Amino acid sequence: QQQVKQSPQSLIVQKGGISIINCAYENTAFDYFPWYQQFPGKGPALLIAIRPDVSEKKEGRFTISFNKSAKQFSLHIMDSQPGDSATYFCAASYSSWGKLQFGAGTQVVVTP
């Protein structure tokens, strides 16, 4: 049973557009929500993370929005670039642990 549900499974966006990936969780004990980016043939790499005491965190073109009452969080990629084409995973854990519950992943393709 997937404790973190991620959608969409894939998306195609034009260069310069906005990519939006959504995740939902059930366990209210989760208190750390990272996003990982994975390129083909590579391991995932931490992109950005948020804790539930803030509603939004921005790092460059990447923004996490967090809705604690709805138990949902999302990743926005602004001004998407072809180099952003990758698989993105949301995740959740307790007490900032490395024991992460991952979503199923979203394959993002940015067309030129």
Add this chain to the structure above:
Amino acid sequence: NAGVTQTPKFRILKIGQSMTLQCAQDMNHNYMYWYRQDPGMGLKLIYYSVGAGITDKGEVPNGYNVSRSTTEDFPLRLELAAPSQTSVYFCASSHETGTGEVKLFFGSGTQLSVL
């Protein structure tokens, strides 16, 4: 720094064979993990370790064993390989940054097929 190094990169096993996936990190991280990645399923935690001599089960430990004799190495052992163990295996390590954020450093993975 090499980071997290996994060997081999690819392996084909026959049903019932055994093998060890190697993982080494040179960042002096206390925490190490083994995840498996299946298509459309994300990554699932197999085993983890909080330091040399200490290991514990994750979400999907059946059919696997681990050991942690040093801080650097965290091998994953498959006994009696089964087709259900066909997957991509990732080793990772981490330390707590002190700000409450834990950054996992992943290796490049081992693609394993059991036929």
